[in-house]
Amino acid sequence: MIEKIGANIREKVTNFSYAAGFFLSLIKESFFFLRQKHVGFKVLTMQILFTGFEALSVITLLGVALGVVIIVQGLAILPQFGQGDLIFTILDVVITRELGPLLTAFVIIARSATAISTELGNMVVSNEIEAYVSVGIDPISYLAVPRFLGVTISIILLNLYFNLAGLVGSYFIAQFIHPVTFAEYFRNLLIFSKPASIFISLFKSLVFGIIISFTATYNGFRVEGSTTEIPQVVIKSVGQGLTLCIIANAIITALSHLWF
Amino acid sequence: MHETNYSIELQDITVTKNKHLILDDISFKVPMGITTIIVGLLGSGKSTLLKVINSIIVPDSGKVLVNEKPYTSMSATAIKTYRRSSGFVFQDSALWANKTVFQNLELPLLYHFPDMDKEDVIYKVKRTLNMLGFEGDINKRPSDISAGNRKLISFARALITDPDILMIDSPETSIDFATHKRIISIIKDLKLRGKTLIICTYDEHITSMLADHVVVLFNKKIYASGSYREIVTSNDPVVKQIMSHVLDKVSNFDGDILNLINPDLS
Numbered sequence: 001m002i003e004k005i006g007a008n009i010r011e012k013v014t015n016f017s018y019a020a021g022f023f024l025s026l027i028k029e030s031f032f033f034l035r036q037k038h039v040g041f042k043v044l045t046m047q048i049l050f051t052g053f054e055a056l057s058v059i060t061l062l063g064v065a066l067g068v069v070i071i072v073q074g075l076a077i078l079p080q081f082g083q084g085d086l087i088f089t090i091l092d093v094v095i096t097r098e099l100g101p102l103l104t105a106f107v108i109i110a111r112s113a114t115a116i117s118t119e120l121g122n123m124v125v126s127n128e129i130e131a132y133v134s135v136g137i138d139p140i141s142y143l144a145v146p147r148f149l150g151v152t153i154s155i156i157l158l159n160l161y162f163n164l165a166g167l168v169g170s171y172f173i174a175q176f177i178h179p180v181t182f183a184e185y186f187r188n189l190l191i192f193s194k195p196a197s198i199f200i201s202l203f204k205s206l207v208f209g210i211i212i213s214f215t216a217t218y219n220g221f222r223v224e225g226s227t228t229e230i231p232q233v234v235i236k237s238v239g240q241g242l243t244l245c246i247i248a249n250a251i252i253t254a255l256s257h258l259w260f
Numbered sequence: 261m262h263e264t265n266y267s268i269e270l271q272d273i274t275v276t277k278n279k280h281l282i283l284d285d286i287s288f289k290v291p292m293g294i295t296t297i298i299v300g301l302l303g304s305g306k307s308t309l310l311k312v313i314n315s316i317i318v319p320d321s322g323k324v325l326v327n328e329k330p331y332t333s334m335s336a337t338a339i340k341t342y343r344r345s346s347g348f349v350f351q352d353s354a355l356w357a358n359k360t361v362f363q364n365l366e367l368p369l370l371y372h373f374p375d376m377d378k379e380d381v382i383y384k385v386k387r388t389l390n391m392l393g394f395e396g397d398i399n400k401r402p403s404d405i406s407a408g409n410r411k412l413i414s415f416a417r418a419l420i421t422d423p424d425i426l427m428i429d430s431p432e433t434s435i436d437f438a439t440h441k442r443i444i445s446i447i448k449d450l451k452l453r454g455k456t457l458i459i460c461t462y463d464e465h466i467t468s469m470l471a472d473h474v475v476v477l478f479n480k481k482i483y484a485s486g487s488y489r490e491i492v493t494s495n496d497p498v499v500k501q502i503m504s505h506v507l508d509k510v511s512n513f514d515g516d517i518l519n520l521i522n523p524d525l526s
Contacts, residue, residue, distance in 0.1 A: 039370050119358075127354035130316045134350075135368040135417065136343025224278070 022140070022218050026148050029141045033149065039137070040146045047150025051112040052157055058111075060169065062103055063095070063162040067170020068177075070094055075178045088192035095166040096197040097256075101204035102249055104159045105212060108151060109241040113216035116147050117237040120220025121230040129221070144217040151216070152209030159205040163198075200256045207252065208245045215240040266327055266345060266425060267292060268313060273322035275308055282308045283319070284480040290458060292425075295451050295470045297488075298460040299506045300477030306460035307351060307429050309477065313458060314348050314427050344372045346425040347418030351433050353410040355402035361413055362398040365389070365420050372421050388416045393442050408439030415446060425456040432463040444469070464507045476502055 033040060074087035120143065123129050132139045171185055219233040219240070268290040275283040282305045290296065290313060298306045311317040315324050315331040324331045326342055334342070355364050365385040369376060376384075389398065394412045396405050402413070411434070418426060431443050444465055450457060451470055461467060467474075474491040476484040476499055484491060484499050492503055 039367060039374070122357075126357065127350055127352060128356050130311065131348075131350060131354040131356065131417075133316050134314060134343070134348035135371065135421075136340050137367070137371050 019218055022221070023214055025140050026144055026214060026217070029138070029145045030149060033141060033145045038141075040142045043142065043146035044150050047112075047147050048154050050115070051108060051151050052154030055107055055111055055154070055158060056161065058107055059104060059158050059162050060165045062107065063100070063165030064169040064173055066099060066103070067091070067095060067166035068173045071170055071174040071180075072177050075174075075180070085188060085192065088188045091167060091189065092193040092197050096163055096193070096201045097204075098249070098253065100162045100166060101159050101201050101208060102245065104155055104162050104205065105208035105245045106242070108155050108158070108208075108212055109238055109245070112151055112154075113212050113237045113241050114234050116151075116213070116216035117220040117234045118230055120144075120217060121223035121233055122227075124221065124223040125225060125227055125230070139221070144221070147217055148210075148213040151213035152206065155209040155212070156202055156205045159201060163201065196256070200252065204249060204252050207248050211244045211248060212241045215244065266342065267325075268425075269325040269328070270312065271323045271325060273312055273319045273324070275305070275312060275317065275319050277308075281480055283312065286312075286322070286482055288475065288482055288485065290456070291473050292456045293454055294472035295447075295457040295459065296473040296475060297467050297471040298458065298475045298477060299462075299467065299502055300460075301502060301505065304477040305480055306477055310348075310427050310429050310458060310460050314346060316348065340372070344421045345423050346427070347421070347423040349411075349414050349418045349426070349428040349431065351429040353402070353407075353414040355410055355413055355417070357402055360399050360401055361389075361394075361396070361405065364402070364413060365417055368417060368420050384420065385416075388420050389413075392416050392419075392446060406436075407434040408436050411435050411439060411443065415443070419450075423455075425458070426450060428457065428459040428461075430461055431459065431466065432461060462506055467506055474503075478502065 070091055071087065074090055075084070078084050078086050120129075123143070129139050129143075132142060167189060171180070171182070174180070216237045219237040222233055222236075223229045270286055270288045270290075273283055273286040274281070286309065298309060300306050308317060312319055312324060315326070318332070326334060331339075355361075356367070359367070362385055365388065366381055369381050369384060385398070389412075392412050392415055394409060394416065396409050402410055405413070411431070418428075428447070431447065432440060435443065447457065447459070447466065447470060457470070459466060459470075471488040474484075474486065474488050475482055476491065478484075478498050483502075484494065484496065486494075491499060492507065494500065494503075
């Protein structure tokens with residue numbers, strides 16, 4: 001019994017130190033990657049195309065839909081309490097600070113984290129990773145770093161786009177349901193929005209990008225040799241990505257209330 | 261004989277996978293400039309040993325010394341130079357599935373020679389493929405070409421940087437008769453050019469025609485190691501069994517008959 005517990009703890013410590021080592025390599029290689037004329041730039045471009053560009057339609061839909069719901073519900077309820085202007089604070093807090101980064105992260109987890117873990121897992125099974133090592137190409141530098149950077153850059157840009165769709169795009173849709181003058185809407189939005197919200201939102205996206213790309217690449221490489229392990233690591237990527245993003249979101253929100 | 265700047269030595273190597281012992285306390289110095297054949301029964305750890313020699317697999321314990329220095333303590337630059345000088349042909353070809361044939365060969369060149377002109381890269385890729393007798397479409401992906409052609413591309417990828425040392429894992433696997441003949445002639449040519457070849461194989465033609473040195477794996481250890489003649493004439497029952505399995509009972513012949521077959525062995 002004690003032996004079992006000891007072995008379990010030892011395995012957990014080993015896994016944690018392996019993950020920490022992988023994370024440090026990822027950060028170190030990312031700096032080298034940006035400084036060098038690297039063969040992985042094409043992989044980075046493809047990752048930004050897949051994670052960033054191809055997710056634009058989903059992000060637009062989500063951003064606009066969320067903005068419309070807030071505007072329509074807010075304008076219907078808040079004026080009854082004499083708090084009509086509160087709608088702009090709610091838009092700022094909900095879209096920019098909270099749900100913008102988080103929903104963008106969820107979309108990236110569903111689309112890209114799963115794809116990255118599956119692709120890397122398949123590469124391990126078919127010995128493609130060993131083939132990279134055999135020709136001298138470091139799999140972390142060539143495969144993980146472009147995905148790490150690609151996902152992180154894409155999530156930041158997509159979050160900005162989500163904000164644009166949620167705050168601007170939703171205005172036009174909401175006009176059909178609850179007309180508000182254009183000048184009044186944007187003047188109030190600028191007055192009631194806090195500049196710190198944009199900083200917090202982008203910082204969250206940066207952290208979420210790092211979490212998602214790290215868990216996806218780490219779990220992908222953890223496959224040992226069987227295709228049946230691939231769905232298991234994909235589930236782990238999604239589970240760990242979601243959990244860590246939600247925890248990070250709560251911590252950053254709590255800290256931001258102390259500082260801003 | 262072709263001079264290589266490298267020496268490779270394994271010291272007390274042990275490898276386990278999923279808690280199963282694969283290699284047990286193996287020490288071995290790779291003979292340079294000649295052809296070494298690794299033989300053993302199914303599941304004896306030949307492929308794992310070859311991957312450890314190439315430092316693709318990190319052993320659980322023990323060291324792989326490259327030029328008397330542990331591989332794990334070599335600098336990134338030294339590793340890059342070493343990798344350019346050593347190639348590996350995988351049993352299942354292990355081509356990069358999301359790249360075309362051309363891109364599979366282009367990548368090692370771009371990595372090792374980042375300043376090479378695009379025209380030079382194209383020329384080198386086409387020349388290597390012509391040399392190996394590949395006549396397919398270089399814009400196809402590995403899944404769209406035959407297993408034999410995939411094996412040829414795997415050879416081409418390993419040879420594109422003109423390495424001094426080449427490790428080949430079961431070159432006879434999953435190929436047709438014509439490709440088999442072609443691959444034997446490629447390996448013969450590499451041997452004539454004095455490359456260091458380390459091959460694990462079951463193929464009696466490759467072993468009998470090309471082996472200078474033979475390593476016999478048995479029970480997860482190096483059971484016997486020596487010149488081809490020493491191994492095929494050994495009276496040890498385990499060596500006899502393994503060699504007869506590989507060489508279709510050639511080891512049952514006595515030394516005199518071997519001399520008649522190939523007088524160079526004496």
